Amino acid sequence: MTASRDTSRPLPDPAALARLKETVGPAGFLDLPGDTDPFLTSFGGTFRGEAALVLRPASTGEVARAVAICAEARIPMVPQGGNTGLAGGAQPDRSGSSVLISLDRMRRVRAVDRHNDTLTLEAGVTLADAQAEAERIDRLFPLSLASEGSCRIGGNLATNAGGTQVLRYGNMRALTLGLEVVLPDGRIWDGLRALRKDNAGYDLKQVFIGSEGTLGIITAAVLRLFPRPRAVATAMAAIPDVPAAIRLLGLARERLGEHLSAFELMRASSLDHAIAAVPGLASPFSSRHAWYLLVEASGQEAGNTLGTALEAVLEAGLEDGLVADAVIAASHEQRQRLWKLREAQAEAQKHAGRGVKHDISVPVSVIPDFIARADAALTAAFPGIEPFTFGHVGDGNLHYNPIVPADWSDGEWRQKSAEINRLVHDVVAEFGGSISAEHGLGQLRASEAERYKSAVELDLMRTLKQVLDPLGLMNPGKVLRDIPRE
Amino acid sequence: MTASRDTSRPLPDPAALARLKETVGPAGFLDLPGDTDPFLTSFGGTFRGEAALVLRPASTGEVARAVAICAEARIPMVPQGGNTGLAGGAQPDRSGSSVLISLDRMRRVRAVDRHNDTLTLEAGVTLADAQAEAERIDRLFPLSLASEGSCRIGGNLATNAGGTQVLRYGNMRALTLGLEVVLPDGRIWDGLRALRKDNAGYDLKQVFIGSEGTLGIITAAVLRLFPRPRAVATAMAAIPDVPAAIRLLGLARERLGEHLSAFELMRASSLDHAIAAVPGLASPFSSRHAWYLLVEASGQEAGNTLGTALEAVLEAGLEDGLVADAVIAASHEQRQRLWKLREAQAEAQKHAGRGVKHDISVPVSVIPDFIARADAALTAAFPGIEPFTFGHVGDGNLHYNPIVPADWSDGEWRQKSAEINRLVHDVVAEFGGSISAEHGLGQLRASEAERYKSAVELDLMRTLKQVLDPLGLMNPGKVLRDIPRE
Structure with a gap:
């Protein structure tokens, strides 16, 4: 591993690491390569990073103290939920300068309110456990994803997760009433309100939902429940x-x-x-x-x-x-x-061959034109490529994953993948679409997004990042490319 | 009017006012007291301010140019929709130093997409016209308010309007897919995406919805449509x-x-x-x-x-x-x-006597306890007061408007109103509720909100305001008390 370490960033101060370990206790950290590996490698192995330490705090207070220590010692932090993301949003870079903060031990159900139709859960509760908790009181928590057994509520919030029930119930954002967030300086924002209507000031939770851990660490949430369909x-x-x-x-x-x-x-x-x-x-x-x-x-x-x-x-x-x-x-x-x-x-996709993945959305009305245009452009530019498409057409969201010819070498595939991304995403942009409908930008699409967003929009995003995380320590390089530290 | 002008703020530079008039043309401004009066006085007459000029730009470009001139000349701006708000969010202060920017001439329907179930409307379209536009293509735009004939989409967005259909369809925020906003420095952010799923970066529209014109001026929006119930x-x-x-x-x-x-x-x-x-x-x-x-x-x-x-x-x-x-x-x-x-x-309320209004929300499950506790506290503290309550209990939102004894003088009513607000809102806070469920804070509740929000939350709100509107010119004194200018 050391061979590939990016040495451009300084390793953390050992004294700060010792204080972090002390803060969370022996059950709260991992620092042996064999132990940290599952946290450092993404689901499917696409992304792999290094960390000086994997922290597993057991409470919001521990998260807050750990973040404050990292901020003081200028240690980058990478929050992680169930590590099921597809855009590398939960992997550190390869410098080993970061601390990975897993929320996987924060699994308490803080409140169940049947008459308010709400659950208050900590970030480390798995989606499947949240669904089961709702079912226990004869209610439905509708978010449903392929990874629901492993993904965690905190990650679902950080990525504004989608899935198969969005058409009826909306994204994770629509299912969330309140949040608790540890800010990049270690302060705790308690926004755990269980209200369906609240116009008393800026709706701060919206800033954190979908921000992929770049503005703070979500530690708990109040979620909406629904009647169970009969x-x-x-x-x-x-x-x-x-x-x-x-x-x-x-x-x-x-x-x-x-x-x-x-x-x-x-x-x-x-x-x-x-x-x-x-x-x-x-x-x-x-x-x-x-x-x-x-x-x-x-x-x-x-x-x-x-x-x-x-x-x-x-x-x-x-x-x-x-x-x-x-x-x-x-x-x-x-x-x-x-x-x-x-x-x-x-599985069908794997059977078909090697694909190039896209998680795009366009207005529902232009889906036919999008598919026609993208298919035509792809097959013209890359003879032998096979269109492969499935997805949530009711939400305008397609997994448009063309299969490349079997005779492409690894190198060819890697190089042309970027060209295929460019071609498909250019068509998406023509139709006013999004290059990430439900997976987030993570590290995978952070630079690509710059091509499709206006200067004003990028400036607003950078302004938000800069003011909420002035040291640039919170999940650096995700969503936005790394901002140089002060 | 001049008698009551607050002279603590400088009047705008006449040259800047002349440039503003030139920018919007003769049909785009009003500067005679008789003409500006309807814009300066709130619905019901509760709030009244002064303005150096009322601007009525006809396009996003005109709004942007006007905002840029105001920013350069350090002139405070007060955006206004249908002027139906109940919290004084669309009235300037009494200094006459501001320019009021009414969106009432921006009434274009920019796009109707039946297959995407979306409408793209400018901010000055009335809610009733938006509903009619949806009906024309056999769809429903579900937002419904008492003031729907006069209130405008821009104001609905700025206040995250509620109303009688929230239980089924959600607040204005839930009905919005995209926004166009003129930023406090006059740049235009084009976020008019018509997508149901978009996780490519921070969801900037959420920052502006419900911010009551304090972070920018919403000029257009993409709204969701629904099947018309049969x-x-x-x-x-x-x-x-x-x-x-x-x-x-x-x-x-x-x-x-x-x-x-x-x-x-x-x-x-x-x-x-x-x-x-x-x-x-x-x-x-x-x-x-x-x-x-x-x-x-x-x-x-x-x-x-x-x-x-x-x-x-x-x-x-x-x-x-x-x-x-x-x-x-x-x-x-x-x-x-x-x-x-x-x-x-x-009308029932007027018939009953003089009331003290509260637009509160609590978790649905504690509505009975809230009403019992607030009724008991009020009648103990103010003998002869009559509880008067109605509202959207399915959303946890009550208009809890006790009627004061008929023998209270005007002075008594004014003084005790503040005490009654305090008492009721303290009970709301005990139950984890909101002191403004659907009306916003405006100028009415901006200081009160400070009592109930945590230091961290107030700091986050001020940070957002400061970074997006560093000159403090955008609807100053609303949501947050006025921030001293740089």
């Missing part, structure tokens, strides 16, 4: 083209309103790869179609009201030529089988 | 006490889910006063009850599904002793009659 109706529709998806979405929203909870698009080839990659998967249709949609609605209705409404949507779609074929799940097991086809997209 | 079911329930309201809310949320669109509480005496004040109003019940609830659900369902579900909620409430009596509107006309009882609360 009924769910799930269908898969085969559609002729992407414009049909957008028109069917309009129909579905009109008939199902906010009941519509998932509207997920897949290419024919994505489905083929999923079926080839995962044993036991099968297409629910007798013939192959160009595109598929997974459509789901959920609600409180007794009986089959929702199923009937969803059927009516699909029938109207068939009549209008928007739907070529459709199946509605008649049982929980059938429902799960349809979802498996969507959930297997990650 | 069915609505409305009921009024008589309930024995406030805890019953909270338990019935739980039942309603479980059965109706997000269909529940209104859950409004009124005291028996409030209803009595409304009926006495407004000709033609009548109680729908044969006997008098302690409290009343207006409950409404809306959705896409065909037939009477919603009505049946609402009836089931009320029946369950009757069985559990939560409901003493209930009526469900059988026609549009009956529905409107029930709503009139709720909408007449402002």
Whole structure:
């Protein structure tokens, strides 16, 4: 490891490290390479950094004292939740000058308020545990992600996590009423209000949500709960083209309103790869179609009201030529089988070959144009590239991950990946879209974002960073490229 | 007016005023007292200020140029929308040193995107016009306020407006996807993105929404649209006490889910006063009850599904002793009659006497305790005071406006109003509530807020203000007390 250490930054003062260890006690830190490794390497191994110490504070007070020591000793800090991020937001750089602060021991449920429909949780609670806590009082915490067993509430907040239920319930931001944050100087901001309406001053929590740990460390939050849906109706529709998806979405929203909870698009080839990659998967249709949609609605209705409404949507779609074929799940097991086809997209992608990932969003109305334009530009520029697309089309969010030709070497793939990113993101920008819909910028897209943001916007972002973290110690190099320290 | 002018601040440089007039042209300014009066006096006449000039720019470019001139000449600016605010947020101070910038001529609809379910509007579009624009494409823009005919989108954004549909659709913040803002130095930030998911950097729009014009001037926004509900079911329930309201809310949320669109509480005496004040109003019940609830659900369902579900909620409430009596509107006309009882609360209040207003929120679960504690404290401290309470109990938001004894003199009322505010807001704070749920702080509550916010929170707010508006020219004295200029 030492071989690759970036020596441009000074290693922390050993006395400060000793004080940090003392602050959190023997259970609160790791400093042996074997122990720290899982924290320093990202999920999937894409990002890897070095740290002088991994801290695992057990309370907000410990976080605050640790941050104050780091600030005093000018030690960069990298906050980490479940380490499931895809943009390298929770990995330090390779200098070894940082302290990684994991919130994974802060797992207390501070309050459960059934009549207010709120949970107050510490940052280290996993998303799955938050969901279970809600279920215990017959409520729903709707955030749902592939990594929900490992990702943590603090990370979900820091990245404004999305997932499969955004269409109905919104992003993490929309699910949050209050925050507790340790500021970059070690002060604690207690904004743990459990209020649905509060216009008494600036809404400071909004500044920290989605800031990827660059403005402070979120230590606890008040989250909104919802009634648990009593009924769910799930269908898969085969559609002729992407414009049909957008028109069917309009129909579905009109008939199902906010009941519509998932509207997920897949290419024919994505489905083929999923079926080839995962044993036991099968297409629910007798013939192959160009595109598929997974459509789901959920609600409180007794009986089959929702199923009937969803059927009516699909029938109207068939009549209008928007739907070529459709199946509605008649049982929980059938429902799960349809979802498996969507959930297997990650495996499908691996089966298809090596991909170049994009987590983009555009206005829903221009999704067809975006796909057409990006497909055409890519296949013209990179012969043999295979479009691979799935995602939350109801939110305008696509995982647009073209598969590169099998004969590309590692070096070719690395070099051309940047060119492919540029090409796809330029098309995104033309359509007024975002180059990071739900994964955040992290270290992966911090410089790329500079190309697409206006000078005014970058200046506002840097101004916020500068004033809230004047020493530039809080997760440096993430979201914004590293700002030189004072 | 000159008699009461506060002379502690210098009047603007006449040359700068001339440049401002030139920038906006003859149709873009008013400087005669008779013409400027409607802009300088708040709705209801509570707040009154002076201005050197009222500007009415017609475009974002004109706003930007005017702001740049004001910044250069160190002239304070007071942005104004429909001038319907209740906290004096759109009135200048009495020094006459400011320029008032009304957005009322910026009324363009910039884009309508039916498939993306978005409207892009300029700040001066009235809320009613925004609703009509949505209706034109068979969509709903759900924000709904008493002042919707006059209030403007820019003001709704600046105050993060609430109203009667928050329970189902959220505050103005939740309805906003993008913003265009003129910054205090005259630069334009174009954040008019029409995306439901965008995690590429800090979500800057959140900083400006709800900041009451103290950080910049919002000139345009992208707003979310929803399907127009096809069915609505409305009921009024008589309930024995406030805890019953909270338990019935739980039942309603479980059965109706997000269909529940209104859950409004009124005291028996409030209803009595409304009926006495407004000709033609009548109680729908044969006997008098302690409290009343207006409950409404809306959705896409065909037939009477919603009505049946609402009836089931009320029946369950009757069985559990939560409901003493209930009526469900059988026609549009009956529905409107029930709503009139709720909408007449402002007149009811005037009929009851002189009140002291509070726009507070607490966690929904502690509403009964809050009302009990505040009622007891008030009647103990001020014999003869009459509790008067109505509001959006489903959001934890009450307009808690006790009526003072008829024999209090004007002077007594003014002096004791401050004591009553203090007493009520101290109870709010004990319950973790907010002293401004939906009206904002404006100039009315800026100093009061200092009592209830932590030093860290006030410091963060001042830091944001200082860095985004270093000259302290943007709506000074609102939200935060005036910061001395550099």
